[in-house]
Amino acid sequence: MCGICGCGEPPSPRHTHTHEHESRRVAVEESLLAENDRSARALAASLRARGIDAIGLVGGPGAGKTTLLEATLARLGEPGADAVVEGDCASDLDAARMRRAGARVTQVETGSLCHLDAHLVGHALDALDLTAVRRLWIENVGNLVCPAAFACGEARRVVLISSAEGDDKPEKYPAILAGADLLVLSKSDLIPHVDFDVTRCLERAHQVAPGLPALVLSARTGEGMAAWLSWVHDGPAAAQVT
Amino acid sequence: MHEAKLCLRLLAVADVHRVRAGADRITALRLEVGDLSGVSPEALARAFPICAAGSAADGALLRIEHAAGRDLRLADMEVI
Numbered sequence: 001m002c003g004i005c006g007c008g009e010p011p012s013p014r015h016t017h018t019h020e021h022e023s024r025r026v027a028v029e030e031s032l033l034a035e036n037d038r039s040a041r042a043l044a045a046s047l048r049a050r051g052i053d054a055i056g057l058v059g060g061p062g063a064g065k066t067t068l069l070e071a072t073l074a075r076l077g078e079p080g081a082d083a084v085v086e087g088d089c090a091s092d093l094d095a096a097r098m099r100r101a102g103a104r105v106t107q108v109e110t111g112s113l114c115h116l117d118a119h120l121v122g123h124a125l126d127a128l129d130l131t132a133v134r135r136l137w138i139e140n141v142g143n144l145v146c147p148a149a150f151a152c153g154e155a156r157r158v159v160l161i162s163s164a165e166g167d168d169k170p171e172k173y174p175a176i177l178a179g180a181d182l183l184v185l186s187k188s189d190l191i192p193h194v195d196f197d198v199t200r201c202l203e204r205a206h207q208v209a210p211g212l213p214a215l216v217l218s219a220r221t222g223e224g225m226a227a228w229l230s231w232v233h234d235g236p237a238a239a240q241v242t
Numbered sequence: 243m244h245e246a247k248l249c250l251r252l253l254a255v256a257d258v259h260r261v262r263a264g265a266d267r268i269t270a271l272r273l274e275v276g277d278l279s280g281v282s283p284e285a286l287a288r289a290f291p292i293c294a295a296g297s298a299a300d301g302a303l304l305r306i307e308h309a310a311g312r313d314l315r316l317a318d319m320e321v322i
Contacts, residue, residue, distance in 0.1 A: 023269045023320035028259050032251045032314045033279075114244055146244050148280035149312065175278040178312060 036150050039118035043125075043153030047136060054136040055232070056154030058176060060169075061142030063160040064186040064219060066094045068228075069137055071219035073101040075229055080104075083133045085124045087116040087141045094139065103137075104128055115146040118153050135232070148175035162187040163194055167201035174208040182213050182231060189218040245285040248314065249293035255316055260298055265321030268299035272317045274309040281314055 031037070047054045057065045066086075073082055083104040086094040095107035106127045108120055121138055130136070138154050140147045151157075159180040161169045164187055170177055177183065183205055185198060202214055215231065217224025252273065260268050275283050283306045290304045302319075309315070 023322045024263075024265075025318055025320050026259055026263045026265070027318045028255070028316045029318070030255050030259075030316050032248060032255060032316060033312075035251070113247070145280050148278070149314070175280040175312065178278045 033149055036117050036119070039122065040151035040153045043118050043122050044151075044155055047153060048155065050130065052130065052133055052136050054138060054154045054156075056138045056140060056152055056157040057160065058140040058144075058147045058157060058180075059142065059160030059162075059186075060144045060165060063142065063162045063165065065139050065142070065160055066097055068160065068184070068186060068217075068219045069103075069139060070097060070101045071222075071225065072229070072232065073098075073103055075225060076232070078134075080132050081134045082137065083128050083130060083135070084137045084139065085116070085121055085128070086139050087120070089113075089141060104130075104133065110141055114141055114143050115150050116140050116152050117150040121152045144169065144173040144176050148173075148179055151179075156181040158182045158184055160184045160186050161201070163190045163196040166195075167197045168204065170201060170205035170208055177205055177209045177212065180209060180212060182215065183209075184228070185214065185216045187218060187220075188216045188223050189221045245282060246289045246293055248281060249286060249289045252290075252316060253294060253297055253299055256319055257298055259316075259319065260321050263321055266298070267322050268302045268319055269322055270303040270305065270320040271299065272305045272307065272319065274307050274313070274315045274317050276309050276311040276313045276315075278310075278312040279314045280312075283308070 044054060057069065059065050069084065076082065079102055084098045086098060086105060086107045087110055088094055089110055092107040095105045098105040106124045108116060108124045110116065116138065138152050140152065157180050159176055163185065185201060198216055205212055205214065215224055215227050217228050256268055256271055275281050287304060287306060294300050294302060
């Protein structure tokens with residue numbers, strides 16, 4: 001089958017056949033992402049109305065999303081205030097970690113789907129008792145590509161890039177940064193051991209997302225965690241461009 | 243990658259407009275793909291004929307145009 005148009009003719013590097021039909025043109029001008037955007041806005045509004053601050057975490061597999069969340073819950077020390085939606089292709093390993101950290105949690109196993117979306121998160125919340133919850137964490141599937149296009153109902157979105165991943169990630173995955181409210185450079189304790197240049201990484205990030213606030217932190221050593229907790233409590237104004 | 247899912251969404255949106263236009267078939271679609279949409283045009287082009295098989299857009303020509311920004315938009319289409 002022709003891979004360019006699906007016309008049933010054998011593949012050809014030059015698309016030489018014509019498509020002459022007595023057809024008429026219909027103007028559409030409709031976004032394919034609009035339905036999810038609408039669902040995400042409605043979900044965000046309903047969470048806001050219940051006094052819940054929804055924070056999305058996105059980043060590649062192993063960027064440290066779950067570890068940051070564990071360290072955050074331990075430091076916040078507010079039992080019952082936090083709920084977590086965990087997105088992973090398979091397993092409930094992260095949900096078990098969150099439960100041990102004291103959060104109410106629901107795990108979304110996405111199967112082969114590479115991202116969470118507002119619809120999935122909305123249904124996941126049906127399984128969560130949000131009574132007295134003040135913060136909802138939405139940890140996306142580990143992926144720097146696909147979550148960019150799908151808002152999940154969060155009021156703020158954090159992108160994590162770990163030092164071990166390399167300082168070129170903003171340049172390679174610009175879309176994910178374009179929709180972020182905060183960039184966290186995680187695993188700062190590894191910086192001396194890997195070729196990661198914080199200044200260069202931030203310069204690259206700001207080419208894509210000018211003025212994006214950023215924090216450098218290590219959930220393991222606690223470096224930068226105070227500034228992070230300020231951001232969690234107080235919102236974007238608390239984060240300085242490092 | 244989620245291009246197959248997006249193709250199904252594309253076909254659903256297109257079909258609503260086909261029915262609205264009182265047409266039987268969709269013969270071509272023009273899709274604008276934002277450079278920050280996180281979508282691979284090549285993967286979309288590959289998934290489209292598979293997803294469209296058996297639908298009103300079976301055999302339709304998918305024209306993909308690059309655009310600025312984060313959106314993925316069905317600009318227009320041809321129907322008969």
